[in-house]
Amino acid sequence: MASTTPVTVPRPRDTTPRSRGGGRPAKRLQLRPSGLPWILPALVLVVGLLYYCIGYTGYISTLTWNGTDIEKLHVGLANYVAALQDPVFWKALFHTVVYFVTTFVIQTALGVFFALLLHSRVRLGALYKIILFVPVVLAPAVMAPVFRQVFAADGQFNFVLDHIGLSSLAQPWLAQSSTALPVIMSITIWEWTGLTFILYYAAMGQIEPEMLEAARLDGAGNGRVLWSIIWPSLRGTTTALLMLSAISALKTFDIPYLVTVGGPNYSTEFLGTLIYRQSIPQSNVGYGAALSILLLILALGLAIVLQLVGRERKN
Structure with a gap:
């Protein structure tokens, strides 16, 4: 028999880099791109456009300018002083507070009520x-003409009251100061209660059924369950x-302007409609810019206060 000699297969060469001391292999240097290229477009948009516009608005607020003339007269803080001395500004701010409190309370009550109702066994719930x-x-631009017709002196609302x-009780609802603002608030409540209802409905779906069943077994009634279990669970949604x-109340513009144009007698004037009236129809761009900066300060201050209140409640 012919003798066979073993064939030696060459082992693959180890190309893993090792440290100088001969210990563990050195890790390869991996260069990973930073996250800056991904956020750079949004950063440029926010800083270059939004903050630039805010700064430019602040600059315009120190001018007496109609927006078209080349000549601009610097007046310093005179526009802010005029705004704080303007009774229409304070009336618009008062309307904003009343509008916010009324719409928020009613929308919250209706949203919770409809969410509770549709969480029970109701036919045709969808x-x-x-x-x-x-x-x-x-x-709002589509619905504004409808509401102007409904609440007119010869509109459908008075027609129903007559029949x-x-x-x-029939009266010109949009033509008198005593009823124009309540009509605007009722339109807002009709428009945004659906969003409040959806958020509360979703929040109630996160409550554990076992907790409700345990409360029922302990003899808790519907009112007790609502006040002690359901409502505390909705605190985050309510905040x-x-x-x-x-x-939204500070930025209110569309419904008051499209339905009543801020009237009658400034009874539905808000900060948004006042800024538009001063800047566009009356060409008082500097004064309108000062009102815009005051609106921004109010919005930021209110947001900070609400954030602090929310944190204190969590703690």
Whole structure:
């Protein structure tokens, strides 16, 4: 028999870099890109556009300027002094506070009520959810002419009052100072209750059923369960809605302007409508810019206060 010689297979060469001391292999240097390139477009947009516009608005607020002339007269803080001495400014601020408190309280009550109702066994619950949420997606510019017609002196609302025996209550709702603001607030409540309802409905879905069943076994009634279990569980949602409602009230413009144009007699004037009136129709751009800066200061201050209140409640 022919002798066979073992064939030696060469081992692959170890190319792993080792440290100088001959110990563990040295780790390869991996260069990972930083996160700056990913946030750079948003950073440029925010800093270069938003903050630039705020700074430029602050510069315009120190001018007496109509927005078109080349000549600009520097007046310092005179526009801010004039705004703080303007009774229309304080009236608009008062309307904002009343608007915020009224709409927030009523929307919260209605949102919780509808969320509780639809969490129970109700037939056609999905249809009711759609009906409640439809006003949220409707554009105010589309609905404003409808509400002007409904609440006119010869509109459908007075027509209904006449035919149910309440003709004594019929009046020109949008043409008098005593009723124009309540009408604006009712339109806002109709528009945004659906969003409040959706958020509360989702928050109630996070409550553990075992907790509710334990409360029922202990003899707690509906009112006790609502006050001691459900409502405390909705605290975070309520705080978020409080902040959104406050900032939204400060920026209110579309419904008051499209329905009543801030009238009659400034009874539905808000900071947003006042800024627009001064800046565009009256061409008082410097004064309008000063009002915008005051609005920004109020919004930031209110947001900080609400954040601090929310933290204290959590602690």
